[in-house]
Amino acid sequence: MTALKIGVFIIVMLVLAALVSTIWTPHDITQFNIPGRFASPSLEHFLGTDQYGRDVLSMLMEGARTALSVAIFAVAIGLVIGVPLGLLAAARGGWLDLVIMRGNDIIFAFPAILLAILFTAVAGPGTMNAVLAVGIFNIPVFAQLSRGAARSLWQRDFVMAAKAMGRSDFAISMDHIVPNLLSLLAIQASVQTSLGVAAEAALSYIGLGAQPPVASWGRMLSEAQTLFGYSPALMVWPGLAIVLAVFGFNLLGDGLRSVLDPREAA
């Protein structure tokens, strides 16, 4: 329960920061202020300024927006495409199941981050392509999860009774399978979001994610790296933000599991 509460708290703070950044940030991060660069934390700049004199707190807030939107849209891609594929594979079985699941295996066979790099390198860097690159890997995750759980539900008596009433595979999937998958999907979505945050940071770190002037934690980290000797604090803040976000979504996932899935709670 405490895990869930801490996770929810962290995520609410991040989401608030991201939402506020769409209408207001303490400073405009597109304005350079060379004389005021490398400022220490002060009332004017809570977390100081970077090598161009931009306010670090403002950049972190915008970075939260980038990280969360990439991760959440990527999970949405996984849910919208993966779950129906999994349900279809479970309902029909046979060759369709085989084709869908072997397709999953092909995607699983590549290290996710490598293929995401390849994808963005070919399709061009940018926030939209980062969403697609991360989202593709969420498809087999959700497909496999929902297929496995759905297959065991298809063996249950209440599904047998519905089949005996002549209900279609689609109707059974909607009425009997999906409602019983929801808690499982919520847990997995939370875990995948944390992976998405990390993946977005990694892509931006090597310059393939969000492009300037959009702020991103990963790029803040890579720019600060060359200045490590001069101003180590610039590296600490985005690093901390990434760790906190990943940690928060994982706590949420674990917490949901113990609340929604009593078998794991023991």
Add this chain to the structure above:
Amino acid sequence: MTLIVEDLRVSSASQPILRGISFSLQPGQVLGLVGESGSGKSIALAAIMGLLPSGFKASGRLQLDDKQLLGLPEAALCQVRGKEIGFIFQEPMTALNPLMTIGDQVAEAVAIHDPVGDANAEARDILRQVELGPAIISPSRYPHQLSGGQRQRAATAIAIAAGPQLLLADEPTTALDVITQQGILSLLKRQFSGSNMAMVFVSHDLALVARIADTIAVMKQGEIIETGAADQVLSAPKHPGTQSLLAPPRLAKAAAAISPEPPLLSVKNISVDYGAMRAVDGVHLDVDAGTCAALIGPSGCGKSSLARAVMALHPLSQGEVSLAGERFSAPGYRPKQAQRRDIQIVFQDPFSSFNPRQSVRRILSEPYCLRSDRPSDSALTQALERVGLSGDDLERYPHQFSGGQRQRIAIARALIPQPKLLVLDEAVSALDAPVRAGILGLLAQLQREERLAYLFITHDLGLLEGFADRVYVMDQGRIVESGPAQRILSQPKTRYTKALMQASPHWAAP
């Protein structure tokens, strides 16, 4: 070992569950604790083990030799559990670890309480005691590679591994078919001859308990209503509650005239395969309109596979099923939606029969996909009232009902399409005697009023007398004997049928 239970009271949220029960147990004795579901039997066992769910409070005296068990700290209770008290559960598959071989599991139980000595050798000895010696079955097998009866033997081996003086068995044979049941009972009996072990045997089946227990205590609503020597309670029950537990589960049925019309359901030479395994092998079977055909056989003989094949829920490998003279299922043929109206099914397990997230209203609305009208409040209320429930139950969820009530809901759901044939797949096997009698009475009434036909699948022959018109006996995927019920029950031809009859605790030998 002596167990003394005195004025044991258990309550949850100030709701009394056990209202002061007392009994004592001497070495070598077996006490049968009997009662309908919800009478507090299992709570009594949990209290003795110190495994009451959180929120339950126990008071009274629970004395094992010179130890007072109530209020003992958890660490001290761990020493008692397993070493001095062994447990056998109803469902062996959940009590065994699926990832460990049975040999290892028994050895583990031995080693926990006796760290020195060769645990593996001792485990083999114990497995031999429960007739799972290496000559019969390798100790390197996993639970899923054993049959239901063998699993319960393995669970028994674990329970007795540490040499406990008291064995607590919670419905250990309820999940097994009658022949396997008898094997486990005689195994338990043998464990007691010449030992000081005592046992509390909990069951809802009085006739079964009487086969093993010396003394029987009958429970109802948290109280012991009758205690006495086993044969005495069985032959001359005093309390009406005990008599209702003993009431024969069979019912007189309406005389169904054998009609000259063609059979309602006709199964011709069907086979069903699961991968390389042939579950049903060339079965012929007929059910006439308005009659009850019984299909009996032990668990794993292919009864349920046959039921699914008849319902066209599993494809046939060969043969044909026809319903009301029309083809219903055949290899490569699926029935039309309209045909499904005529045949519906009720399953054994009232807990998995419903989607846990749907209210009774939604559950009962689903079969309206086979009708031309829409579900109305009055129609749904009527459907519930027909099976003895009320319209107030529409907004409730399945987990708020007892097993017997759920089975009534399942029957209500199956009746909504107005079928001509109901397949009852062990539909009353999981229920205790009074509840079962109620459901069977309902089925008999429906048969009279609606001229409903049944395919009644069961492993318990005792249920059939007076209810079935025709009997089919199944073993290993084949029908080994069939004929009019009276002939089969009075003069069984095959040895197999005779064995089934002798094993049924409800069967009074002719």
